[in-house]
Amino acid sequence: MKSMLSLSILSLSLLSGCAGMRPPSADTLATLPVVTYPETPLAGDYVYRLPAGQPIEMRVLIDGSVLAGGVDQTVSASLARDLYLHRQWASEDGRTWVAAEKLVGVNLDIALPSYEMPGPGRIHLTVDRLVGSGTSQ
């Protein structure tokens, strides 16, 4: 029996509500400055680049009235490939752009201690590169 304090958020995606819009042209985005994490953009529009291999901070917060002491933990993860972002669009090469939710799939699985699982709680964040998204390789 599956614990009733366990829930899985399947197929969470980045900005799924924007599906159906046409991606911007590479020529248009090529005119924008590229800001690479962890640089902070100063002003105006830009393309944001998350470089492969560089630690990127992930802050995980768990709070709420049920908890007297929550969690505020920062961990680092590195990307396997470069990732370029512009508003709701994403690209792996900065030239071919698709809707972000077609390139990056996010799944969050949360299991709180429960009757069926009185051990540790578990939070598993899975971020997958969606194969066959039509992006250039």
Next chain:
Amino acid sequence: MNGRGEAARSLKFRFATAALAGSLAACTAPGPAPDATIATLPVVQVGATPSSDGDYVVFFPAGFSFPVELDASGTLFAAETRVETRATLARDLYVYRYWASHDGATWKPSHELLGVKFDGGLDVKGLKVRISVDDGE
């Protein structure tokens, strides 16, 4: 408007949370809590060994600090990241199968007593995941 602030706001790639409601709905208990049955069951504090093989209620006392494992993985990441942290309960919590209670007498479906909300996104500071667990009373 401050240029830096405007730029930071424009770079908000939020996770869609539409799937959350469906996930919680899947946790719906099969019916009202069997109060009469629950009242006859032994209460076993988390970490203790049940005295018999039969059914029992699990009791998590206020102040109970439970480990939470954070695990980030997926093909977008170069490597899996795993850390362990702890969270602490603010109130007593009794759990029996699909149902939960703060006093061991009044029972509700777990997803009604504990409201779990998820929010997350990406900004110039990196990835942020927030999970709120609130009393649904």
